[in-house]
Amino acid sequence: MLSTFNAIEAEQQKNHKYVEEMPASAINKEASKKDKLKVLNDYFFRNKDIYISKHNRFAAYPKHTHMFLEINYMLKGNASQVVDGNKVKLVQGDLLLLDVGAEHAIAALGEDDLLINILFRNSNINIELLKDLRRSRSVLYDFLLKSSMGENSSKQDYLIFRTAHNHKISEILDEIIEEYFRKREFSDSVIKAYLQILITNLVRDYHIADVKKNNKSQKLVIAMLAEIDKNYATISLDKVAGKYNYNKNYLSNIFKREVGKPFSKVILQKKMTQAHTLITSTTLPISRIIEAVGITNKSYFYKKYYEFYKEKPLAERQFNNNVF
Structure with a gap:
């Protein structure tokens, strides 16, 4: 069904020129004038929270932005895009998550290329949340992410997930696509449930490319961060200095x-994020959690936990119990 030509694709195949597919009501005219490019609004969500479509082939799609989150899933073949000025190539199994305001243009797709667009309006999900969810488990990940983005890249409007190796993610996406196009009873509710599972699995699966470790100092720091991730409950600067045979003050400054x-x-x-995870996802006594993360002073723990999360541990556990 998805491979079959639609009317727009048939027209675009003839002259390889883009045919406008969006009605005027789908374009935010004021924002478009201000940003000098097409801005798509929430027209697609008139009676649903999720909108799925096949990207039309045979003509380049002009640069645009949108007021909602968008997933581009490469179901088959490949696609070249320019996202926020960066060249991006998607191959089969890849997924591109575009945040609100991300700008992108898509090169013409061939007959054997199938790119699926999944649009969803959920103000509680954004790029920063996804990065925070993943980095909260690893101080090394946090450092590598910032390094790979560069000092001047404080905000990133898109993430690329190379998921061809992850059969679970492809199965979830297949279910979402099938539910949508087959228009089964309660499909919208099923799709929303699958979307939450998809987002969680993407966060779990996401890996960033290592930064270029061209200097000795950075290699050393990455090793130290890995030590913190692994041995946060018992680690000390003295132990690390002894292991790597460096002066403690030198290591501290580097x-x-x-x-x-x-x-x-x-x-x-690291200790606070691990404690937070245990508090919100287990029933372990707070005293056991404090001990597990390597803190001996309860008063100190409660004070620091409140500084990090602006909430007391028991209050957070009570909130999560009420929600779930």
């Missing part, structure tokens, strides 16, 4: 220069 935070603060960050 670490702060590369990471932007003192070694002790990063350890505390």
